[in-house]
Amino acid sequence: MDLLLATGNKDKVKEIAAKLAGLPYRVRTLDEFPGAPEVVEDCDTLEGNAVKKAIEISQFTGLLSLADDTGLIVPAINGEPGVYSSRYAGEDVSYADNVNKLKDRMKGVPDGERGAYFECVIAVAYPDGVVGTASGRVDGVILREPRGEGGFGYDPLFYHEESGATFAELSIAAKNKISHRALALDEAKKVLAGLAHA
Numbered sequence: 387m388d389l390l391l392a393t394g395n396k397d398k399v400k401e402i403a404a405k406l407a408g409l410p411y412r413v414r415t416l417d418e419f420p421g422a423p424e425v426v427e428d429c430d431t432l433e434g435n436a437v438k439k440a441i442e443i444s445q446f447t448g449l450l451s452l453a454d455d456t457g458l459i460v461p462a463i464n465g466e467p468g469v470y471s472s473r474y475a476g477e478d479v480s481y482a483d484n485v486n487k488l489k490d491r492m493k494g495v496p497d498g499e500r501g502a503y504f505e506c507v508i509a510v511a512y513p514d515g516v517v518g519t520a521s522g523r524v525d526g527v528i529l530r531e532p533r534g535e536g537g538f539g540y541d542p543l544f545y546h547e548e549s550g551a552t553f554a555e556l557s558i559a560a561k562n563k564i565s566h567r568a569l570a571l572d573e574a575k576k577v578l579a580g581l582a583h584a
């Protein structure tokens with residue numbers, strides 16, 4: 387059975403595909419569907435956007451599709467960047483631009499108030515509707531300077547205390563044991579296992 391990863395983000399694809407290894411699915415990616423629509427992420431919740439992406443891409447490809455929507459939530463700055471995490475510094479910006487904006491916004495925030503969390507919602511859908519959603523959350527601290535070369539997005543600023551490292555200092559395998567996306571995928575895998583055996 388085919389399962390399409392409904393994301394153009396190659397960094398997400400790497401993490402998700404590694405995590406799904408072992409399930410009885412042939413994992414497909416959007417590279418195989420050059421005309422696939424750019425889904426407009428205009429919902430004000432992660433779940434809304436994840437469901438929208440999974441359904442629209444499933445309708446285009448006809449395949450069971452899995453989408454991820456993720457936000458970094460920093461309570462000290464009113465929950466920013468939140469649902470706007472991908473375009474925090476503007477449209478078509480780099481990961482570094484977003485990291486720099488967050489670093490600047492957090493300049494005056496004292497140690498002890500720099501807690502943050504990543505939240506990830508995964509949606510799995512067929513063309514006629516969603517078959518399941520799952521979410522995962524991981525807590526950490528926003529550093530004053532980026533650290534590490536791995537991961538992507540805000541990972542270099544996100545220090546995970548239990549690991550003693552930023553997410554950018556962890557291997558994919560290590561991040562995939564503890565991350566927001568890993569936790570959501572662990573739940574989503576139960577839905578996928580059920581569908582595969584239906």
Ligand code: IMP
Binds near residue numbers: 427454481504537541
């Ligand atoms: P979206 O889920 O595609 O809307 O992505 C939101 C943005 O959050 C991405 O552009 C990244 O900057 C960031 N992001 C998503 N997942 C992660 C992650 O696992 N680590 C760090 N940043 C992430």
